[in-house]
Amino acid sequence: MKLQISSRLAIFALIELASDPERQVSVSEIGDKYGVSAHHLAKVMHTLGRAGLVRSIRGVGGGYSFCGNARRTTLLDVITLFEDTSLGESEPESDAESTSAEWALGRVLFEIDDTARATLGSITIATMLKQIARRKAASDLKTAVG
Amino acid sequence: MDKQTNPCGAAQVRQIEIRRVRQDDLVHVTTLDERVTDIAKPDYWQDIFERYAQRRTDERFFLIAEDTAETPEFAVLGYIVGEIRAWEFGSAPSGWVFAFAVEPGTRQQGIGEQLFEAISIEFRNAGIRTMRTMVPRHNQLHMAFFRSEGMVAGPYIQLEMDLDE
Numbered sequence: 001m002k003l004q005i006s007s008r009l010a011i012f013a014l015i016e017l018a019s020d021p022e023r024q025v026s027v028s029e030i031g032d033k034y035g036v037s038a039h040h041l042a043k044v045m046h047t048l049g050r051a052g053l054v055r056s057i058r059g060v061g062g063g064y065s066f067c068g069n070a071r072r073t074t075l076l077d078v079i080t081l082f083e084d085t086s087l088g089e090s091e092p093e094s095d096a097e098s099t100s101a102e103w104a105l106g107r108v109l110f111e112i113d114d115t116a117r118a119t120l121g122s123i124t125i126a127t128m129l130k131q132i133a134r135r136k137a138a139s140d141l142k143t144a145v146g
Numbered sequence: 147m148d149k150q151t152n153p154c155g156a157a158q159v160r161q162i163e164i165r166r167v168r169q170d171d172l173v174h175v176t177t178l179d180e181r182v183t184d185i186a187k188p189d190y191w192q193d194i195f196e197r198y199a200q201r202r203t204d205e206r207f208f209l210i211a212e213d214t215a216e217t218p219e220f221a222v223l224g225y226i227v228g229e230i231r232a233w234e235f236g237s238a239p240s241g242w243v244f245a246f247a248v249e250p251g252t253r254q255q256g257i258g259e260q261l262f263e264a265i266s267i268e269f270r271n272a273g274i275r276t277m278r279t280m281v282p283r284h285n286q287l288h289m290a291f292f293r294s295e296g297m298v299a300g301p302y303i304q305l306e307m308d309l310d311e
Contacts, residue, residue, distance in 0.1 A: 071254070071294075074286075074290070114283070115283060118283035118284060118289065119283075119299070121286055121289075122283075122286055122289030122290045122293050123290070123293050124290060124293075124294065126294060127290070127293050127294045130294060130296065131296070134296060
């Protein structure tokens, strides 16, 4: 499954900000980390702000901070802000308009889409942060032992 | 904002005791399940109790979260049931969780997490290294919970068919 660049950037930015909600991070700081233009990222941050997930703080040392609920915000919630996630939402019905082959293929594609949507809808920003922390802990342990 | 969580989502932790179920807990487990699913199944829970709390208890785990407050509103705030299963389609022994619930008004307080951790320890102590469960993919509550505890899609896919089709 491919995500649009804006969706990916939004998820990266939210993970970055939610890892420390007290911290204010500038657009250029996030842009440098993920190799994207500040211009593109600014649009993404604006959308996240309108969705109530981040707040911008103006002035010296300003930037963005996380103000959503990391345990309630799923990847699907974020992706839906940037792209249409409703494609193939209902199971194809057997009707006279489609051939049996079209119906059968539609059913397979629906199963794939539905599973992908359910997966994205069950993973929160907090779960992503936990996953990253687990990976880091495992890596630190490996370094300490090795 | 949810009064039980802060903006970062860190939850308060309620004082509970996680322990093996006893016969006198069963009525509370049954009513908790009924509150969550809207279906009363006393015979089912009596059968689960007899099979998972009274037989082969070295590989079957029926745990409850008891509220240790002096006068609790609900005596049992959650339960988790699992067992060690082996060699289904070649699968090496693994821990299977097949029942789990937390009292709706006490969610986001670490009760589910403690139940999950407790049964993980039981499985680990029994020499098991993999834990599995099966949840409806549209049950976001359970899906999100198990994901947050570190569970990911495993190598098996659940398949089914409509026998009337």
